[in-house]
Amino acid sequence: MVEALRRTPLYDFHIEKGAKIVPFAGFEMPLQYAGAGIIAEHKHTREEASLFDVSHMGIVKIEGKDAAKGLETITPGDFMSLPVGKQKYSYFTNQDGGIVDDIMVANYGDFFIAVVNAGSRDADLAMMQEKLAPYAKVTEMADYALLALQGPKAREVLKTFAPDTEDMAFMDVKETEIMGEQALVSCSGYTGEDGFEIALPAVKAEDFAAALLDNPVVKPAGLGARDTLRLEAGLPLHGNDIDANTTPVEAGLAWAISQRRRKEGGFPGEEVILAQIANGTDLKLVGICVESRVPVRSHAVIKDENGDEEIGMVTSGSFGATLNAPVALGYIDPAFAADGVQVKVVVHGNLLGAKIVKLPFVPHNYVRK
Template sequence: MSQQLKQTPLHGLHIEMGAKMVPFAGYDMPVQYGLGVKKEHIHCRDSAGLFDVSHMGQVRLKGQHAATLLETLVPVDIVDLPEGKQRYAVFTNENGGIEDDLMVTNFGDHLFLVVNAACKEQDIAHLKTHLKDGVELEVIEDRALLALQGPKAAMVLAELNPAVSDMVFMDAARVTLLGVECYVSRSGYTGEDGYEISVPNDKAEELARALLAFNEVEWIGLGARDSLRLECGLCLYGHDLDPTTTPLEASLMWAITPSRRAGGVREGGFPGADIILEQLQTKQVSRKRVGLVGQSKAPVREGTKLFDAEDNEIGIVTSGTFGPTKGIPVAMGYIATEVNKLGETVYAEVRGKKLPMTIEKMPFVPQRYYRG
């Protein structure tokens, strides 16, 4: 099976470093290294972790009307996105559901998009379907993607180029690292301060080794990446978000910028706008994404059904694990709106037992993005 899987430019280095490899989104990816998932998780929270996220899709949109075109597909401002800034966005469908979530950066001469690995083929096809004269789409195949995350990430990367210290959360810039131009954003998927670095394939291993040479930095696999993002209340597409789930149901109202809402200067104009804007105005949805913490030590996994005290089925878990920082099981899922109350106890059915969980505000662990 591994012969049929794609490999990132850093595959050989993962093998050399003793990574346990697993299939993920069509790639042979490291799930953990010698430290193990729990220690990798804690190391990233305490120091700095290095992630290979080269399986993600990287795309350029060029042309005078590139921002206008992209804005017809997402409910966020792209036309007003300042140069050197990055923004979170979602592709919506005609029913208001989420087809994928992505990051969009304005580099001045082009828009740089990073899309999810499992969705990149459909996202690229979706963009191509809507291309107009004067807008060019380029799929980037010659760049790897690294993420350096944690409270010591800035100190480490500044050793390679001090300019990164001046960046704040969601800033993006062309930064020279080891003599080559990289696309660097101060962002990430762990809730910690850190950077994502798009680097030419032929320099990826050299950059990874240079970062790993710092005592503060350790490789982090997919296992800890999942527990880190879950503790910080960040969604995983295909689990917490899907084409049947609207932004309001997903508690992503902040991902619809004011100018695109009812009465905004560029109201609507994206797929499913009528449904999404009506939900936004009436606040009427049948279910909402919520945070859940366990009252016992048993982790509650994706797909677990949720019940109220009267044994009525009220929802389902979409992500769940043991939170090493929090020290208890954490999960997120969807529950019926009428029983969505902070502090309320619900029951997860695990192997025939009903385990109590508390509805808790997310993030479970404070986000520590650097905002200056």
């Protein structure tokens, strides 16, 4: 029996905007909107500002004076040093060092917020409630919506609703007020552009979305553009590029493990992860550019330049509208993982010329201080 798909508080809004609805991670989500399409929505995000509904992701509140300490028992993240008003990228790991989910954790002073992926939302919540029980109270903010406003003009738009967000830098978080409601704002996203993720009460989500679209620079964008934008930004997708069978070291995400955590350990899978940091891995996540317009998709086999030896596999790939070329992420033998190395990718039975490139494909436009 197939479980019924869930809807976000913005479902009616998507229908009204002519969205093509697709099932994604157990939710009915907009793939793209009428009158636009993935490429147009992608370009609009890079040039102006786009509104994404990301309410399928889980917003988990962690309250208690030992919240940071507790989080460090289930992630390799350094939350004891996370200042109030800041957010960090991290991941839940398993005993084999695999990535159970990747997350954003923010310190709001009185509480921490973890934003988790839709696909593992319920499992993450149950795990956190169990493992963090000795340290903190864990609740899902199920009556909140999560909206992402992304693009170079996101900042000038959001400040008309919340003037105190104007000076936020990348990975800053702030509790503020939007249209008379409490809102949790983080300066981050999944597009490589400047932008914000805004949690606010679900009852207010539609009004806020409509008010954002009243500004002519803002257009809605769906999951299709979200995927091509994150690919160009070189950001891995959990379930495709990273999962319980890939480690943060293989995925090039060990930067999120601080020197203190490496020294002290105390997180699931520390033996595997610390050994890989010291000795290297058999596979490494890289960016791949093909020398044609044929998009390379996940599961495509990567071979050496002569097309003889199989050296890796693509884990996600699509067409990057900003580069006007296909972009892909995949795991390969580290011997081939240097910038500019020529390889071949098998697409529809043909060997296509490709090269390994440094990530991101498109430079990030984060506002840093």
